[in-house]
Amino acid sequence: MAEIAASVPAQANALRRDAAGPSGTKPRHVLSRRNIFLYGTLIMVALYYLLPLYVMVVTSLKGMPEIRLGNIFSPPLEITFEPWVKAWSQACTGLNCDGLSRGFWNSVRITVPSVLLSIAIASVNGYALANWRFKGADTFFIILIVGAFIPYQVMIYPIVIILREIGIYGTLTGLVIVHSIFGMPILTLLFRNYFTSMPEELFRAARVDGAGFWGIYLRIMLPMSMPIFVVAIILQVTGIWNDFLFGVVYTRPDTYPMTVQLNNIVNSVQGVKEYNVNMAATILTGLVPLIVYFVSGKLFVRGIAAGAVKG
């Protein structure tokens, strides 16, 4: 019914077009009132969105005297890279004065294994749920998805106890496990949906040929689902790099990830505030996800549309 109803106006339109002679839309003037309004609004909004990034970059390239005298929006009169060097290798948090580089490497050592482990677990979960359903599997899956909506604050303390019992509380290993746990719901959903949409015949043919659980996964599913793996990697790299709460709860000062260290540098109450160093440190921390974002383009949109459920 709906299809018929929808096609009626289309037919009417087609008829009209035939009768009217020249087809296609009327050519518009480039400077029509509509266009000025449309592009004007979009450009204004775009400028608003770009402003903070611009101010960050400009501030980080100025010296402190210029910041005190000038205006945050003005470009630097004298470009200096000293704040960047200082942020990277000399900025202080507490007693440590070796800069953000420590946090950067901690974040690398957290992000890489977390991304690999969480995706490995979730893709196998999704595969089992899509192709090898066993009794009760769906119950666990539903618990997992509902669990994604539980505020982390409810579960952080029990996890502290579990990690302490195993003896890895405060270590990077512990944090990697925490990231794998909390990445599981959304990633499992992502992989389950992807594997379910793959042709059933493929799976059955492999079964007939005698391939088992792992054989099918490694030789058929894995090579055929590279796009979804890329989406998952983008989602996890940005998510884990940007995490603050788990970093601050499950690591110690010398293993703090970059976001936690950045916050400690900028919001430390001791000493003279060096805004240029702070902004350089802020850009440095935002650089990894920004690069991922600009390189991945449309895939990033797919990833966040899926990952948004995580909130």
Next chain:
Amino acid sequence: MSSLAQPEMSNSERPNQLFRNLNAKVASIPMILTALAVFVGGTAWTVLYSFTNSKLLPRLNFVGVDQYYRLWATPRWLVSIENLLIYGIISLVFSLVIGFVLAALLDQKIRFEDTFRTIFLYPFALSFIVTGLVWQWLLNPDFGIQRVVRDLGWTSFSFDPLYNSSIVIYGISIAALWQGTGLIMCLMLAGLRGIDEDIWKAARVDGIPMWKTYLFIVIPMMRPVFITTLVIIAAGIVKVYDLVVAQTSGGPGIASEVPAKYVYDYMFFAQNLGQGFAASTMMLLSVVIVIVPWAYLEFGGKKRG
């Protein structure tokens, strides 16, 4: 569909049910552990211990709902809840409106659509810490926007939301909207692209003005998109934490405290675990209040319909 995928076992030698699909079960152990031990077990543990007087260490010494009485008598918690409500309403209304309007503008077959979309969405790639610190700098009264406007000659101009306890939560909302609207725009744009082109043609033939088409035809058709978006925004609101830590650390005073920060501070600084557990249970309750009606509408309604 799924029954096809299950390997058929011959009836003559039926092995133990436990060993059917053994590999899949072994592979699902991390999922099962996470679901049961962390999500169910952890949540139940926290709720249970919220009825105890645990201080530095969790102890099973039940005191009924004392912790909840104390929680709702603590000014800091009341401020947190009030802030969460204001922040939540602002986030919901503005990100839906701005997100939809931006999506509608981008949907006008404009040039450079990809460029605009990339610009509106890039803040979403940044962490709340980075977002909070940038806006802390922009809203700094001595150097930021206030100073720039004053230097232009308007010396009485005042715009210092982060240093004014009565409006600090609005200052935080500004940063949150800057970070998050791009995502809402993307979801809305996907929804708009899902609307059949013929609807637009029909509306044009009938001479319905564009704003009316949006308001009375397109938006009602996008109901599922709006509901999903609403749930996403709501789930994000309850979790707000890093942004406040980065921008104001809860200040000035306790003016920008939020529940998530209350939980963290009571668990890890104030060494008052019971309070932390009670507060986190309240957060769980607020999520349940949002999610259950949604799940009922989404999944419960479909079965009957």
